[in-house]
Amino acid sequence: MQKQQHILTDNWGRQMDYLRIAITDRCNLRCFYCMPEEGIHYLPKKELLTYEEILRLTQIFSSLGVKKVRITGGEPFIRKDLMHLLKGIKAIEGIESLNITTNGVLTESFIPEMKELGINHVNLSLDSLDPENFFRITRRNEYQKVMSTLDALLSHGIHTKINMVVMNGKNEGEIISMAELARHKNIEVRFIEEMPFNGSETQQSKIWSAPQILETLRSHYPNLTAIQGDPHAPATQYTSPELNGSIGIIAAYSRSFCHGCNRIRLTATGTIKNCLYDNGVLDLKELMRSGTSDDQIKETLISTVKKKEKDGIIAEANRQNDAGITESMSTIGG
Known part of the structure; x- marks a missing residue:
């Protein structure tokens, strides 16, 4: 097997070997931090x-050095025949890791097939362990389905991470109870700063910052210590003698992890985002549907990645023809 070359390198020397693919903009929940109620x-x-x-x-990205792929949405399991796509990606030479982010509502029945296929790990969105609060946040009564999915993922031995968006006045009181999932389960519970992608003009309320989240956790786990993890990962990981799993904190709003970024985002409409906070830098769908060859697409991708901003703060400031962030996270894949 020919060894891959890391061809997608930005002007800051960062090698892009991780592709996040949103396959749909549709979702069966209505989490208020992601989209309006309607x-x-x-x-x-x-x-x-x-x-x-x-x-x-x-296949093109793999030939340029991408070796890790994450499937996101919207909710990816809404799209029909998802397993057919996953099998196709697993068959691509050079793709070493295939992962999924899901809200868990429709996921459980697919878990045995996911295990057999070799899905490396699943990120499960879960913002509350209180069924009533879960309903208030998601505007849907699907708590039990999500928890059944969590149990099934763990029983099948699929590496699982819980993603909890910490929201002022909504669920910050559940930080400790959510962290306790890692006491007896070998999972990583990750707490994420709220971001402005809610599908409408955003008026930023008080953001629960990464330091605040850490302070809250340390009030309950005084021996919580940082551990050396993947240098490209957005989460700072922590462990404690009381925990079987681990805890992660993602400074998604303050963007303190951008220096290690190794990812590119492909939206469901075929737009490349060098950064979650830019508003799209390349329309690959138009290139493909207009007859552009693979080699031409490769050259365009190489030059596009070179223009990646140093961090998310600069990317947001340089958004083209856009007065502010009004898109939904569901349309860009997280």
Whole structure:
């Protein structure tokens, strides 16, 4: 097997070997920090990348040194025949790790097949362990389905991370109870600063910062200590003698982890985002559908990644023709 070369390198020397692919903008929850209660205007299916287009692009990215892929949405399990796509990606030479982010509502029945396929790990979105508060946050009564998915993931031995967005006045009182999941389970519970991608004009309330989250955790786990993890990971990881698993904190709003960024985002409509906070830098769908060759796409990707901003603060400041962030996280894949 020919060894991959890291060809996608930005002007800051960072090598992009991680591709996040949003396969749909649709979601079966209505989490208020992600979209308005009435939902968002979903795009016609013809505007979304086909599975064949996604596989073609993944093959191109693999040839440029990408070795890790994460499937996101919206909610990826809403899209039909998802397992067909996953099998196709697993078959691409050079892709070493295939992962999924899901809200867990529709996931449980697919878990045995995911295990057999070799899905490396799953990020499960879970913002509350109180069924009533779960409903208030998601605007849907699906708590039991999510918890059943969590149990099934663990019983099948699939490495699982819990993602909890910490929201002022909504669920900050559950930080400790959520962390306690890692006491008896070998999982990583990750606490994420709230971001402004809620599908409407954002008025930022008091953000629960990473230091605040850490202070709260240390009030309960005084021996909590940082551990050396993946230098490219957005989460700072911690462990404690009381925990079987670990705890992570993601400074998604304050963006203190950008120096180690190794990821590119592909939206469901085929737009490349060098950064979560830019508003799109390249339309790959248009290139493909206009007959552009793979080699031409590769050259365009190489030059596009070179323009990646140093961090998310600069990327947000340089958004083109956009007075502010008004898109939904559901449309960009997180």
